Amino acid sequence: MELVQTAAKKYSDYQEIIDTGTTAQLDYYVNRLRDKKIAMVNATSYGGGVAEILHSMVPLARDMGLDMEWRVIQGADEFYNVTKDMHNCLQGQEGSLSEEAQNIYLKYNELNAAAAKDWHYDYIIIHDPQPAGLIEFLKTKSDARWIWRCHIDTSTPNQEYWSFLYQYISQYDACIFTMEDFVNEKEKFHNLTFITPSIDPLSTKNTPLDEEEVRRIIARFGVDIHRPLISQISRFDPWKDPLGVIDVYKMVKKDFPSVQLALVGSMASDDPEGWDYLYRTLRRAGEDYDIKIITNFNGVSNLEVNAFQTASDVLLQKSLREGFGLTVSEGLWKGTPVIGGNVGGIKYQIEEGVTGYLVDTVEDCAEKVLRILRNPTLAQEMIVAGKERVREHFLITTHLLNYLKLLDSFDGPPVSN
Ligand code: UDP
16 A cells, blocks of 8 residues: 655645644643654545645654654546446445445455555544455454544435445444534444544645735736735535525625725546536626636636635635635635535634624625725724634644544554454
8 A cells, every 4th residue: 555755845844834722732742642643544545635634744743753644545447437326425425235235345345455455554544435445354453542533524425335335444442533413323433523624724825925925826817916806716516516606706896996805726637526516606797807717727826816815805704505615714714704504514613703703694694795895993803803713723733633632542442243
């Protein structure tokens, strides 16, 4: 199983960002776990939120003195087709799990387990369903504590898929979910733990940019830097409600004619639904040239996302349904006021009226945008509170600390097969 190489990170660079309480706790747990070997295992080293987090967390942990490694399982199309369906069905999609699909899933987990038979880890943290079956073939051969880390919303899963997966995840010593709302059958887990995802304050997407550079970047996309800007950074997906965002903008524009809107989203070339929704969004925008609809196909990458999040007067994340909604923390961290849909993980990040606003309707959202645009002092207070909330709960350092606390908490014998 391939060992992933990561670019170096320095813990010392994070010291001036995190609070002293977090530093003290990190130092304490790093010291306690210094002699332990920890493995992170997932299905891919590139693409998607899990890989992004591990690219920051693993080198950071290593620089702190922890022996943490990251391994990815090997697969082939037939395996990834099964695990893609599994991913969707665990999030509630209808579908049936054939015997053939079960065999493919187990075949690749067994093959990967064979490649891992000489592992000597104290803690093995398995991310998401793809490698969850490894435990079936390895647990009896290792003294490690096995932890399953679920990044998806399994609150209303397809029962056929859930029962299949449960055979394996029930063998783990602990299971981590992002939020309580994402778990069904809570009573059936050993050491059920909740850990939210995080942002890396020193990644290209989040590191502070020079004002001149920010202006230069957004001007390149046709934004007038002298007029107010509302943005939403999101995939073009019905649950992210880009059409609702355009309706909000149109309402705001009646009272605040100088306002502009940017909808910034990444497109995958193999995601027809995303393209369909982009076209619907373009149609809703019509010929209003103050609406900028921008994608990776016009050159948006992490730096540009950073610039839009930094330059906007208000950021929206007007989701109708949401997993965690990392864009909220990204915006708050940059000191930009954020208005979010009153759903999913957005509710964890935005404390109504304190670190931003939570909204249920277009009208409510438009009213809150106007309130922020007209009242910069109010926005200033929310900015300070929002950034502190992210510092305390949603940075990569706190994320790592939460893992270490869990690893250190095990006592008694491991869960037996
Ligand atoms: N993002 C990006 N480019 C875009 C749009 C989004 O890099 O054009 C990033 C965004 O900054 C965030 C992630 O994609 O880090 C989206 O995560 P979130 O949890 O908000 O939503 P998801 O897409 O996972 O439902």
